[in-house]
Amino acid sequence: MDISKHLTEEQIAFCAEAINSGKYSSIANNIQDHLIQCNECASEVVMVAEISSEISFEELKKKKPQKNYKPVFYSIAATFLLFGTIYIFHRHTNPTNNVNTIAENKSVEELIQPMDTILLENQVKENNSPENPTENNNSNNKISTSTNQQLAYINHPQLEKLAQNYRGSYRGEEVKVITKGLILFNKTDSMAWQNPNLEPLTIEIYNNKGAQSYSVTTNGNSVKIPNLQNGLYYWKLINQDYDLLFVGKIEVK
Amino acid sequence: MTTTSNNINSSITIEKIIESTQIVVSKYINRSVIPRREKEDVTMAIVEKFIHQKSKIDRSFEGKSKITTYYIAILNRMCCEVIRKESKHWYAVIEAEESYNQEKSTLAIETEKHTVIKCEVDRLLNTLTLLNNEKAKTILFLKYYFKIPIHNTELKEYCKEKTSEFSEILNQNNDLSKAELYENLAYLTNEIERKNIKGDAIRMWLNKQIDTIIERLNMHGSSFYNRESLAILIEHKDVISSNK
Numbered sequence: 001m002d003i004s005k006h007l008t009e010e011q012i013a014f015c016a017e018a019i020n021s022g023k024y025s026s027i028a029n030n031i032q033d034h035l036i037q038c039n040e041c042a043s044e045v046v047m048v049a050e051i052s053s054e055i056s057f058e059e060l061k062k063k064k065p066q067k068n069y070k071p072v073f074y075s076i077a078a079t080f081l082l083f084g085t086i087y088i089f090h091r092h093t094n095p096t097n098n099v100n101t102i103a104e105n106k107s108v109e110e111l112i113q114p115m116d117t118i119l120l121e122n123q124v125k126e127n128n129s130p131e132n133p134t135e136n137n138n139s140n141n142k143i144s145t146s147t148n149q150q151l152a153y154i155n156h157p158q159l160e161k162l163a164q165n166y167r168g169s170y171r172g173e174e175v176k177v178i179t180k181g182l183i184l185f186n187k188t189d190s191m192a193w194q195n196p197n198l199e200p201l202t203i204e205i206y207n208n209k210g211a212q213s214y215s216v217t218t219n220g221n222s223v224k225i226p227n228l229q230n231g232l233y234y235w236k237l238i239n240q241d242y243d244l245l246f247v248g249k250i251e252v253k
Numbered sequence: 254m255t256t257t258s259n260n261i262n263s264s265i266t267i268e269k270i271i272e273s274t275q276i277v278v279s280k281y282i283n284r285s286v287i288p289r290r291e292k293e294d295v296t297m298a299i300v301e302k303f304i305h306q307k308s309k310i311d312r313s314f315e316g317k318s319k320i321t322t323y324y325i326a327i328l329n330r331m332c333c334e335v336i337r338k339e340s341k342h343w344y345a346v347i348e349a350e351e352s353y354n355q356e357k358s359t360l361a362i363e364t365e366k367h368t369v370i371k372c373e374v375d376r377l378l379n380t381l382t383l384l385n386n387e388k389a390k391t392i393l394f395l396k397y398y399f400k401i402p403i404h405n406t407e408l409k410e411y412c413k414e415k416t417s418e419f420s421e422i423l424n425q426n427n428d429l430s431k432a433e434l435y436e437n438l439a440y441l442t443n444e445i446e447r448k449n450i451k452g453d454a455i456r457m458w459l460n461k462q463i464d465t466i467i468e469r470l471n472m473h474g475s476s477f478y479n480r481e482s483l484a485i486l487i488e489h490k491d492v493i494s495s496n497k
Contacts, residue, residue, distance in 0.1 A: 009326040013318035035383045043472030046379040
């Protein structure tokens with residue numbers, strides 16, 4: 001920096017800040033030398049230091065008093081405690097969650113069966129035990145038959161959620177699904193949609209355990225529902241970009 | 254630089270610029286540089302000019318200081334420019350309202366006396382800070398010259414390890430003539446700085462320092478200090494410091 005030239009506004013500001021923070025001695029020597037000689041710049045620095053310290057003080061005064069976060073903290077802690085208590089209570093009372101205790105008495109093969117199946121079995125047990133105590137007295141065979149039948153119609157949680165989301169709506173811009181959300185299959189039904197551009201569409205059918213039972217790709221406007229065992233199924237309509245256009249339900253009785 | 258400019262635009266509102274301008278202008282009004290009646294006009298003239306040049310101002314900003322301090326430096330410079338241009342017109346009619354202002358300022362000083370003195374002491378300290386390596390020496394010599402009691406810390410800052418040696422000499426200056434004062438200070442300088450100068454050199458140096466400080470404090474007519482009032486201000490420095 002040319003020592004004979006006046007300081008720029010930014011240099012003035014920088015020096016003023018250095019004075020206010022007590023770090024004036026740390027700024028560049030040529031600036032310090034200039035300020036020793038130049039009364040005009042020195043008085044400017046002093047004035048800016050004074051005004052800026054005043055403005056900072058005004059801003060501090062204007063700042064709102066700090067909020068007391070203690071009540072918020074206590075309410076959050078109380079909420080967590082409440083949910084924790086409910087969760088623990090739920091774990092102890094709901095048999096569906098006692099997977100670990102069930103697992104202790106089961107073989108390795110049984111243990112590696114899908115979690116869905118365990119959940120479904122537990123749901124059936126839940127349905128049977130508290131409300132129908134008389135049925136619990138039936139023979140083991142009878143229980144297993146009815147259990148299997150009921151198992152086939154129990155909702156798959158994730159697919160059910162998807163089907164609910166797509167009820168009455170579809171995501172494609174061109175493809176419009178005609179079929180209702182739930183098909184009560186009578187061996188002749190089809191899954192139908194409008195596909196004006198004849199784009200390739202994939203139809204996948206899943207059972208209520210989430211396992212794929214059927215898959216087909218078509219350019220058409222419908223696919224006939226294949227022969228399926230009694231139970232609840234879900235069908236997905238997917239376009240060539242792998243966009244999920246629709247999820248519907250099929251109930252085979 | 255673009256990012257800095259964008260940040261500036263988003264963080265500093267026009268209201269804040271007007272507010273800062275008002276504070277800058279008020280500083281000069283309180284020192285009777287700008288007549289109170291001109292406050293609105295001067296503020297608006299500065300704000301208008303600032304807004305007109307804002308993009309250029311923002312482009313010049315390199316982020317070395319806080320943007321608010323940078324804006325204050327610019328607003329202060331603009332204010333000084335207005336004072337230079339317009340002060341002749343203001344002084345033509347200023348006598349008419351002088352009595353009103355005097356009454357009001359006396360009242361204001363009475364009520365805010367402590368704040369005003371503290372503000373002036375801060376200005377003095379900042380002015381002394383800019384003397385850099387000569388700050389400690391200047392404070393010590395001024396106090397000795399104006400016969401104000403010298404604190405041990407002030408002595409220590411200049412004399413370092415020889416503090417005790419000079420403590421007694423420097424605190425016995427009440428009956429001394431100006432020539433004797435300068436001679437003592439020359440002796441001190443020679444001992445501390447290992448020089449060989451005489452009292453006259455100290456007289457010239459000290460006069461230069463006093464003139465510099467007074468000129469800087471009075472810049473743009475912001476105050477009207479002379480040697481006597483500077484001595485009073487230096488005395489107040491100790492009062493303010495002891496109250497802290």
